[in-house]
Every structure is written in C-alpha cells, then in structure tokens.
Amino acid sequence: MMPDILCLGEPLLEFNHVGGADWRQGFGGDVSNVTVAAARQGASAGLLTRVGADRFGRSLVEMLEAEGVDVSHxxxxxxxxxxLYFVTHGETGHEFAYRRTGSAASRMAPQDLPPGLSGASVLHVSGITQAISESARASVTAAMAAARQTGARVSYDPNLRLALWPIEVARPTILRALASCDIALPGLDDARILMDLDDPEVILRRIQEMGPAIVALTMGRDGVLVGAEGEVHHIPSPTVEAIDATGAGDCFDGAFIARLVADDTPLDAAVYAAHAAALSTLGHGAVGPIPNAQAVRDAMRRTKDRSQIRAN
Structure with missing residues (x-):
C-alpha cells in the first residue's frame, strides 16, 4: 500500500563537526529529511530512492525503518x-562538503518509478534531486506528471544548490517545476536568485501567479510567509537558542505537508511547521533533532505565536 506522502530524493550519510577532532555520524539528504520529519509528526510517509549495497546504505534503510518510514520503494x-556529506560550522553558519558524484541515487531513472504512484496523496520532490544527474531530473519530471494523472498533489522545494548545477540550467528547470506544483516551499535566499526579485511578498505573489495553490516562503529567523486562498500571512519564527540549522527547512517542509495531509489549513500547518523547524535547530545534525508531534504541540502552547500572526 502506498503511503500518503511519497518523497523522491537522495538520502545521505552525514558527518557533523561538533568541535575539536569530534565528528558525529548522522543522516541527511533534503528529501529524506522531509520524509522523516513527516513521519515524526504521525504521517504515513515513504521514500522513493536508490542507495548503495554498502554499510552506509544499510544504515540509512535501518534508520528509515526505525522512524516508521515506508522503504518498500x-x-x-x-x-x-x-x-556522503560533511557539515562544519563557522561565523557565517554551517557549510557543507559533499561526496555524492556517481552515487546510487544519482542513477535513479524514470523506469524506477512505481506504476502510476497510485495511492499517494502528496508527492514531494526538490531541486536538489533534479540537480544530481540528468536521469534523476527526468525522474522528477516523470513523477510529477504521474502524480498529476492520479490526482495526487505535488509539493516542491527548489533547494537551489549552485555547486551542483549552473544557474543557466537550474533557473528554467526550477521555474517549470514551480509552475507545475500544487504546494511550493521555496526559501527566500533561493527565491531571490531564481526570481531576480528582493521583496518577500512580491516574490510570494509572483510564485502564486505561476500556479501553485499554496506557497510557503521560509525566511529563516524572519519566519514564514504563507499564501493560500487569496490571503497572505506572516508567521514569526519562534525564538530559540539555535545550535545547528542543518535541515531546518526540510523539517519545515515535512511538518507542513504532514499537517496539510491531516486537513489543517495552510495557515495552521505553517504555524505548526515553523515551531517544528525552530525546535530542529536545538541539536546537531539534520535528522536527530527533528521533533515529534508532542514536542511541537508543547512548544506551540508555550509560545502562543498565533497571536502574533498578521494578515497582509
């Protein structure tokens, strides 16, 4: 049986520098993080990918299974x-170094897709998956088309990584995907580059004009702008003593999609997801600090951020 949320992308083994000569082994990969975040909120979530027949691949699958993620695909x-990837931390934030060229996931191809993607309510894909290889890019395009045919909604995060592909290729590819998705989840820094615009509200409305019914523009410490049903709202980011922001945007995506599948309004889903993302920065690594639903609900009760929301 297909999970409600099916995510297509590359899981990675993570090595996070936590000080001195110490590195902490964990797990990452943007779409894989989204899958785990959705599962921790209680959603039915699965990952569609390829891993190597090595110890790292086995570790990733074991982690996903322990999280309740469907690994049948x-x-x-x-x-x-x-x-693999490595995370270091400095004055300007966290930096990443990848060892993923020629990886198993980069060899994904349209023929690897399950027939029709039947049964999923939401397909989630990202610009990183499109960037890792031409065959992975074709897989994203084919998966989005298949989801449309079955009535599933498509969720898309541009996740622009110019180290993986040039802007001349990335921009038209990502803009086409934004125009073809139902739920757009861009980050502000990426959107400014892609849209050649600066003002967050102008960017959000321009993306809305392209076609997505729901747009959640994440802005880091400045919170989230969410546009849906003719309204735009600003959700402040809860104040926390952040340790590591690795994967915070992915946590937002997974929590947001999980709440939409649970029939929350886009505004309520964004409030929930903003709290989840903030909590995910309280520890090192992408997966370990992702909160569960109870932790998010507790944080929402403490901060009462709904009183701070303003309509624009």
Whole structure:
C-alpha cells in the first residue's frame, strides 16, 4: 500500500563537526529529511530512492525503518555507493562538503518509478534531486506528471544548490517545476536568485501567479510567509537558542505537508511547521533533532505565536 506522502530524493550519510577532532555520524539528504520529519509528526510517509549495497546504505534503510518510514520503494545498487556529506560550522553558519558524484541515487531513472504512484496523496520532490544527474531530473519530471494523472498533489522545494548545477540550467528547470506544483516551499535566499526579485511578498505573489495553490516562503529567523486562498500571512519564527540549522527547512517542509495531509489549513500547518523547524535547530545534525508531534504541540502552547500572526 502506498503511503500518503511519497518523497523522491537522495538520502545521505552525514558527518557533523561538533568541535575539536569530534565528528558525529548522522543522516541527511533534503528529501529524506522531509520524509522523516513527516513521519515524526504521525504521517504515513515513504521514500522513493536508490542507495548503495554498502554499510552506509544499510544504515540509512535501518534508520528509515526505525522512524516508521515506508522503504518498500528503496532499491539497492550493487555498482554505485551511497552518498556522503560533511557539515562544519563557522561565523557565517554551517557549510557543507559533499561526496555524492556517481552515487546510487544519482542513477535513479524514470523506469524506477512505481506504476502510476497510485495511492499517494502528496508527492514531494526538490531541486536538489533534479540537480544530481540528468536521469534523476527526468525522474522528477516523470513523477510529477504521474502524480498529476492520479490526482495526487505535488509539493516542491527548489533547494537551489549552485555547486551542483549552473544557474543557466537550474533557473528554467526550477521555474517549470514551480509552475507545475500544487504546494511550493521555496526559501527566500533561493527565491531571490531564481526570481531576480528582493521583496518577500512580491516574490510570494509572483510564485502564486505561476500556479501553485499554496506557497510557503521560509525566511529563516524572519519566519514564514504563507499564501493560500487569496490571503497572505506572516508567521514569526519562534525564538530559540539555535545550535545547528542543518535541515531546518526540510523539517519545515515535512511538518507542513504532514499537517496539510491531516486537513489543517495552510495557515495552521505553517504555524505548526515553523515551531517544528525552530525546535530542529536545538541539536546537531539534520535528522536527530527533528521533533515529534508532542514536542511541537508543547512548544506551540508555550509560545502562543498565533497571536502574533498578521494578515497582509
């Protein structure tokens, strides 16, 4: 049986520098993080991907299974490795170094997709998956088309990574995907580059004009702008003593989609997801600090941020 939320992308093994000579092994990959975040909120979520037939790939699958993620569409590649990345921290924030060229996930192809993607309510994809190889890019396009045919909503995060592909290729590809999705989840920094605009509200409305019914523009410490049903709202970011923002945007995406599937309004889903994302910065790594639903509900009761929401 297909999970309610099906995510297509690359899971990675993570090594996070926590000080001195110490590195903490964890898990990451933007779409994989989204899947785990959705599952921790109680949603039915699954990952569609390829991993290497190596210890790293086995560790990732074991982690996903422990999180309650459906791994029935995770295939193992005997000839390609599982991707890795390293996180370091400095005055300007966190920095990433990847070892993913030629990875198993980069070899995903449209023929790897389950027939029709039947049964999923939401398909989530990202610009990073489109960037890692031409065959992965074709897989995203094919998956989005298949989701449309079955009536599933498509969720899309541009996640622009210019180290993976040039802007001349990235911009038209991402803009086409934004125009074809139902739920757009861009980050402000990426959107400014892609849209060649600066003002967040102008960016959000321009993306709305492209076609998505729901747009949630994440702005880091400045919170989230969410546009849906003819209204735009600003949700402040809860104040926390952040340790590591790795994967915070992915946590937002997973929590937001999970609440939409649970029939929350886009505004309520965004309030919930903003709290989840803030809590996810309280520890090192992308997956470990992702909160569960109880932690998010407790934080919402403490902060009462709904009183701060303003309509624009």
């Amino acid at each position: 995770v295939s193992r590649d005997e000839d390609a490795p599982t991707g």
